[in-house]
Amino acid sequence: MATASLHPGYTGPVRDRVENFNGAQLVYVHWEEHLNFCSAITLPLPPQTPFAALTGEILPSLYAVDPEWAEVDLSKARWMLDGADWTPDPARSLADQGVGHKSLIRFWTGPSATA
Amino acid sequence: MTPRKMSLKQKYGAYTRGLDWKPTYQREDDVFPFAKYEGIKIHDWDAWEDPFKLTMDAYWKFQAEKERKLYAVIDSMAQNNGQLGITDARYLNAVKLFIQGVTPLEYQAHRHFAHLARHLPGAGLRVAAQMQSIDELRHCQTQIHTISHYNKYFDGIHDFTHMHDRLWYLSVPKSFFDDATSAGPFEFLTSISFAFEYVLTNLLFVPFMSGAAYNGDMATVTFGFSAQSDESRHMTLGLEAVRFLLEQDEANVPIVQGWIDKWFWRGYRLLSLVGMMMDYMLPKKVMSWGEAWETYYEQAGGALFADLARYGIREPKYADVAKAEKGHMTHQAWGIFYNYTHAAAMHTWDIDEAHMAWLREKYPDTFAQHYEPRYRKWREQAEEGKRFYNNGLPQLCQVCQIPMAFTEVGDPNTISFRVSEHGGDRFHTCSDGCKDIFDHEPEKYAQAWLPVHQIFQGACGGATLPEVLDWYHINQGADNMDYAGSPEEEQWNRWMEGRRPVVPVAAE
Numbered sequence: 001m002a003t004a005s006l007h008p009g010y011t012g013p014v015r016d017r018v019e020n021f022n023g024a025q026l027v028y029v030h031w032e033e034h035l036n037f038c039s040a041i042t043l044p045l046p047p048q049t050p051f052a053a054l055t056g057e058i059l060p061s062l063y064a065v066d067p068e069w070a071e072v073d074l075s076k077a078r079w080m081l082d083g084a085d086w087t088p089d090p091a092r093s094l095a096d097q098g099v100g101h102k103s104l105i106r107f108w109t110g111p112s113a114t115a
Numbered sequence: 116m117t118p119r120k121m122s123l124k125q126k127y128g129a130y131t132r133g134l135d136w137k138p139t140y141q142r143e144d145d146v147f148p149f150a151k152y153e154g155i156k157i158h159d160w161d162a163w164e165d166p167f168k169l170t171m172d173a174y175w176k177f178q179a180e181k182e183r184k185l186y187a188v189i190d191s192m193a194q195n196n197g198q199l200g201i202t203d204a205r206y207l208n209a210v211k212l213f214i215q216g217v218t219p220l221e222y223q224a225h226r227h228f229a230h231l232a233r234h235l236p237g238a239g240l241r242v243a244a245q246m247q248s249i250d251e252l253r254h255c256q257t258q259i260h261t262i263s264h265y266n267k268y269f270d271g272i273h274d275f276t277h278m279h280d281r282l283w284y285l286s287v288p289k290s291f292f293d294d295a296t297s298a299g300p301f302e303f304l305t306s307i308s309f310a311f312e313y314v315l316t317n318l319l320f321v322p323f324m325s326g327a328a329y330n331g332d333m334a335t336v337t338f339g340f341s342a343q344s345d346e347s348r349h350m351t352l353g354l355e356a357v358r359f360l361l362e363q364d365e366a367n368v369p370i371v372q373g374w375i376d377k378w379f380w381r382g383y384r385l386l387s388l389v390g391m392m393m394d395y396m397l398p399k400k401v402m403s404w405g406e407a408w409e410t411y412y413e414q415a416g417g418a419l420f421a422d423l424a425r426y427g428i429r430e431p432k433y434a435d436v437a438k439a440e441k442g443h444m445t446h447q448a449w450g451i452f453y454n455y456t457h458a459a460a461m462h463t464w465d466i467d468e469a470h471m472a473w474l475r476e477k478y479p480d481t482f483a484q485h486y487e488p489r490y491r492k493w494r495e496q497a498e499e500g501k502r503f504y505n506n507g508l509p510q511l512c513q514v515c516q517i518p519m520a521f522t523e524v525g526d527p528n529t530i531s532f533r534v535s536e537h538g539g540d541r542f543h544t545c546s547d548g549c550k551d552i553f554d555h556e557p558e559k560y561a562q563a564w565l566p567v568h569q570i571f572q573g574a575c576g577g578a579t580l581p582e583v584l585d586w587y588h589i590n591q592g593a594d595n596m597d598y599a600g601s602p603e604e605e606q607w608n609r610w611m612e613g614r615r616p617v618v619p620v621a622a623e
Contacts, residue, residue: 003556004299006152012562014540020572028510028543033528036489038450038520040530041507044571062507067496082541083534102541104510104532 018101025101027094029054031063032108040104047095051088054105071110078108127168132161135238147236153299156364160237163359166351167243174246178253181341188337189261198268199614200331203398204607205598208461210262210335211271212392213323215460216288218258219279225251227296227303234300240359243352247308250345261338270603271460274588278460281575281587283509283566284388284452286516290563291385295378297559301360302374308353310378310431314419316346317411318386322393322401329399354419361426368427377555379431380548384515391448394474395466403477404445413438433548439524442481446474447520450486453493454505455518458580460589462598465497466490485527502597508567512545513560514552519545537561 003010018025025047030040041062045054055074063069079086082103089097099105121129138146150157191197201207228248235241266272279285295306311319324339326332357375360367390404402410412434420430449463456463466474471490474482496503509518523531533550535542537557544550553560569575576586584591593602 003558004153006148011558014538014561015564016561016568016572017540022573024571026568026571030510030530035447035450035520035522035528035530036492036503037505037507038447038454038509039518040510040532041505042510042567042571043507062505065501065503065506083532100541102543104534104543106532 016102021101025095025099027099028102028104029059029062030104030106031059032106033112034063034066034068036066037063040106045094047099048093050091050093051097052090054094055090074107074109076109076113078113080106123170124168127165127170130170131165131242132238135241143236147234149234149300150236153301154370155301155360155367157236157360158363160239162363163237163239164355165239165243166355167348169246169348171246174249177344178249181344182253182257185257185261185337185341189264189334192334193264197332197334198265199610200333202330204269204603205396205462205464206326206330206332206398207265207269207603208271208463208598209323209326209330209392209396210265210332211269211461212388212396213335214258214262214272215275215278215282215285216388217319217323218255218262219276220288220292221251221255221258223292223296224307225249225255227307230296231300231303240356247345247349247352250342250349254342254345257338257341261334264334268606270590270601271594273590277588281566282458282460282589283455283511283516283518284459286564286566287388288385290516291381294381294559301370304353304356305360305371305374306378306381308349309357310375311353311382312346312349313353313357314379314416315382315386315412316350317415318407319389320346321411322389322407325401326393326397329401330397357423358426361423361428365427372428373555375428376432377552380433380546380552381515383437384517384545384549387444387448387517387521390445391452394445394477395449395463395470400473405441405477408437408441432551433546436524436546436548440521442478443485443522443527446478446482446486447522448517450489451509451518451520453503455509456597457504457595458584458587458589460587460594462596462601462603464598465494481527497597497599502599508570510543511565511567512549513542513563513565514544514549516563516565517545519543521545 002008016026021044023046024044027043027045028040029043031037043058045058049058059074060069063072079088081088081098082100086098086105137143144151225248228244228251232241232245232248235244262272279289292307295303298306320339320342324336327335327339357371360371390407393401393404393407416430416434420428452459452461453463471482471487475487493503509520511517512519519530519532521531523529531546533544533546535544535550535553535557537553538561540561542553542557542561544553566575570583576582581591584595589595598604
């Protein structure tokens, strides 16, 4: 439905368009079943970021403050991208495998990875 | 001839409707340009019955009397070191949240009721809006004067208006009010006067003011008393305004219902900050959020909506979700603040055993199972010198702007993720309630100034956390971080050390 307004056809600037992020796009990541991290985390990442950089550097820099992270084997994790099951390829970039601006990546580790 | 003395009723009439006139050389629609675009139909403005017949001279007299009492208490508080009478320095975090989050809204309310006092076509309603505008300015001022005493001794209070415009958690109340003031006059009345002031206000004022009374903060209690009679006037205005809209035309009913649904949910999400304060920040607890919700919403609100049913109004959509979430909401909100205390102008802390026992008692179905283990893990980490802080920035809801920490109803281990598409972009929301609001007016909410996204656009002082905190005007190492080890804790312990009664030396 359109916003009720004095001037029909009202619209405004979309503040978070991808071109406002200096070449990066926003990606949200969430480690499921670890709500000591209160919510998903927002990351500004170049679209060409290889998936292996996400798992090898970025996620550990966020989650290693939890002692359980040391036990995590991400190669066995279960992944979901924007609501659909997802089997990422570590060698390819995020953009190449469907990660867009404001995509949400959720992942499960440990016993729930195979559930 | 001596002029006849007017009766109160005549005086009221002369001071309100008597000041009104019909425009002759301008069209009514040009004089009141905001009156029709929302689709609300008013056939007879004279049918508005003023719920309180207060004339301006009587208003000044009442308010001046209340001010005299309040400022006497504020002076006495300053002269007698009232800051030493509070239960614990941690209590002050409730006051910080109030002045950072609520006081600036009083000022916004002052401004927008002044706007309504100009732009509503009915003279009776205009006068009521004008008085409320002055009330709100008075509340803003008296809150600042009351709390300024604490600013001499405690951190995080020094730059509250600046912080209100910039900090991530203060964008929650700020965007709430911006949403209301950027709507038309009738939506504003429904949102602020009805949904907030009438339906939900007891959940804001009672917790803060009773919390102050229980925790020895006499200045804030006195402010609360001073505002109370104004608040009851505001509540009455809200209810009468909504009834008036509903009685004027049947076509208004679905529009008003849509606003009630929206603003109930917006208000409820905003109150998660208040609920967290009640359950976590008051050293001496008043009542739990769950109990307050039952008393002030489920019972009082239930009766209200039963009464409004004759106009065809039903209970707000998603009231059932609020009911189902009441054992979880405040714990999840506290988790957000515990995660991000390094970026907040207030403290959080370890939940001690007595507090845990209280939470188990108040939330028997949820606390021990889902939240206690989390707090114990955090405590272990803190004891090892590794106090848990979240190194990332949270995903925010596009509508309520709260970090997306709330879980699915019936599944407290899974975050409730909702997403909408608009103009080729994705927009994330925390709940069906917020998603409905986005989907109804995507052009409006696509413009949201989300603090986390703004940091990543480079609009908040720099790319590092210390630069952003400087831009927030957070005095780092004092305003932020855990209470344990804070300058405030050190100061409080020093004060209390000096006041501890001298233990008589045993007869030896």
